[in-house]
Amino acid sequence: MEVKQKIDSLVKMFLLSNVVLKDEEDFKNKLSTIVTDGVDNLQYVADFDDTLTKHTVNGKKTFNSFEIFCKTKTLSQSFLDRGTELFVNMKPLLNKHDLTKEEQQQVDDVLEKIIALIVGEKVNIEDVYECVDQVNTPLKDGCRETLSLLASHRVPIIIVSAGSGDVINYLVRGYGARVVANFYIFDEGRITAYVRPWVGLYNKNQRALPVDDDRHNIVLLGDHTWDSKMADNVPNVKTILKVGFFYGNDEMKMRRYLEHYDVLLLNDESTDKINDMFRLFSIDVSNKTTRTVTDLNYWIDPILPIEVTDEAVSVMNSRRSPSAPTQRKVPYHHNLITDHPVNKQTTLVKYHIDELCARCKESVIMEGRDSKMA
Numbered sequence: 001m002e003v004k005q006k007i008d009s010l011v012k013m014f015l016l017s018n019v020v021l022k023d024e025e026d027f028k029n030k031l032s033t034i035v036t037d038g039v040d041n042l043q044y045v046a047d048f049d050d051t052l053t054k055h056t057v058n059g060k061k062t063f064n065s066f067e068i069f070c071k072t073k074t075l076s077q078s079f080l081d082r083g084t085e086l087f088v089n090m091k092p093l094l095n096k097h098d099l100t101k102e103e104q105q106q107v108d109d110v111l112e113k114i115i116a117l118i119v120g121e122k123v124n125i126e127d128v129y130e131c132v133d134q135v136n137t138p139l140k141d142g143c144r145e146t147l148s149l150l151a152s153h154r155v156p157i158i159i160v161s162a163g164s165g166d167v168i169n170y171l172v173r174g175y176g177a178r179v180v181a182n183f184y185i186f187d188e189g190r191i192t193a194y195v196r197p198w199v200g201l202y203n204k205n206q207r208a209l210p211v212d213d214d215r216h217n218i219v220l221l222g223d224h225t226w227d228s229k230m231a232d233n234v235p236n237v238k239t240i241l242k243v244g245f246f247y248g249n250d251e252m253k254m255r256r257y258l259e260h261y262d263v264l265l266l267n268d269e270s271t272d273k274i275n276d277m278f279r280l281f282s283i284d285v286s287n288k289t290t291r292t293v294t295d296l297n298y299w300i301d302p303i304l305p306i307e308v309t310d311e312a313v314s315v316m317n318s319r320r321s322p323s324a325p326t327q328r329k330v331p332y333h334h335n336l337i338t339d340h341p342v343n344k345q346t347t348l349v350k351y352h353i354d355e356l357c358a359r360c361k362e363s364v365i366m367e368g369r370d371s372k373m374a
Contacts, residue, residue, distance in 0.1 A: 049163050052279065068164065086117075120226055148175065150175070161182075162181070217239045218239070241262055246262065
C-alpha cells in the first residue's frame with residue numbers, strides 16, 4: 001500500500017508540472033514493477049546531448065559534445081571549413097520530421113565523414129579537456145545528483161551518444177558512467193584513428209551496449225525519437241520506462257514523441273524528476289540493505305581512465321568486504337576509453353590502490369567537487 005501511495009503521489013506531482021504521460025496507468029504499472037524488483041535489477045540507458053546537458057543557456061542553444069570537440073584550438077582551418085560544408089549540406093535532413101531509412105543512412109554517412117576528417121589533425125587530449133573547460137555547455141541542473149545517486153546505489157548508467165566520447169567521458173568523470181560514443185586515438189600529439197564501431201544518430205540500436213545481463217529493468221532517457229530505440233537490442237528486458245525531454249511547443253511534434261516515450265518532460269533543464277523517480281525506485285521494499293560507495297573496499301569506479309595493475313587487483317581482493325565480488329583487471333565489460341588500442345598520452349593512468357580509493361570517494365561522495373586527472 002505504501003508503494004502505491006508513493007506512486008500515486010509522484011504521478012499527481014508530475015501532472016501538476018510540465019509533464020505529459022502517454023498512458024497514466026501503464027506508467028504507474030512500470031513504476032510499480034521497477035520499485036518491486038529493486039535497484040539491484042535496474043540500469044539506465046541515456047543519450048547525452050540535450051538529455052543530460054542543458055538545451056539552452058540564457059536563451060541560446062548550447063553546443064553539443066562534438067561541436068565542443070571541434071572548438072579545440074589546434075584543429076586546422078581546412079578541417080573546420082570542410083566539416084562545416086558537410087554539415088550545412090546535411091542540415092535540411094536534420095530539420096525533417098520523418099526521415100526514410102535511406103535519408104537516415106545518409107545523415108549517418110555524413111556524420112562519419114566529418115568524424116573521419118579529424119584523423120591526422122594535431123590534437124592532444126589535454127587540448128580537448130581545456131576546450132571542454134572553456135565552453136559553456138553545462139550538465140542539467142541536478143544531473144550530478146542523478147549520477148551520484150546511481151553510483152551510490154551501484155546502478156549502471158550507459159550513455160549512448162553520436163557525439164564525442166572524449167568530451168562526454170571528461171564531463172561525467174568520476175561517476176562510473178559507461179560511455180558508448182565516438183572516441184579518437186591520440187598518439188604523440190596527433191589523432192591517428194577513430195574507434196570503430198562508431199555511433200551515429202540512427203544506428204544507436206545497432207551498438208552492443210555494456211549492460212549488466214542480470215538486470216532486467218531499464219530507464220531510458222532521450223530527447224530524440226530515435227533515442228527511444230537505443231535499448232532495443234538489450235536481451236531479457238522485463239520493463240523499460242522511456243523518458244523523453246521535449247523542447248518547444250509544437251503539439252503535433254509532441255504527439256509524435258508520445259508514440260515513442262512513456263513520459264515527456266517539457267522544456268525541462270533539470271533532472272529533478274529523474275531524481276524523484278529514482279528515490280521512488282530505491283525504496284527498500286524487501287528490507288534488504290543496499291551497499292553504497294562508502295564501502296570503498298567494495299567499489300571502484302569502472303569507467304575512470306585507469307589501467308589497474310595486477311598488484312593493485314591483488315590488494316583490492318585482499319581488502320574487499322566478505323560480500324564483495326572479486327575485482328577484475330578489466331573494469332566492467334568493455335569501456336571504449338580503456339579498452340581501445342590505447343591513448344599513449346594521458347588516458348591511461350596508473351594509480352596506487354590507496355590513491356584510487358581516495359579519488360573514488362572524492363569524486364562520488366563529494367558532489368560537485370571535480371577531481372583532476374593525474
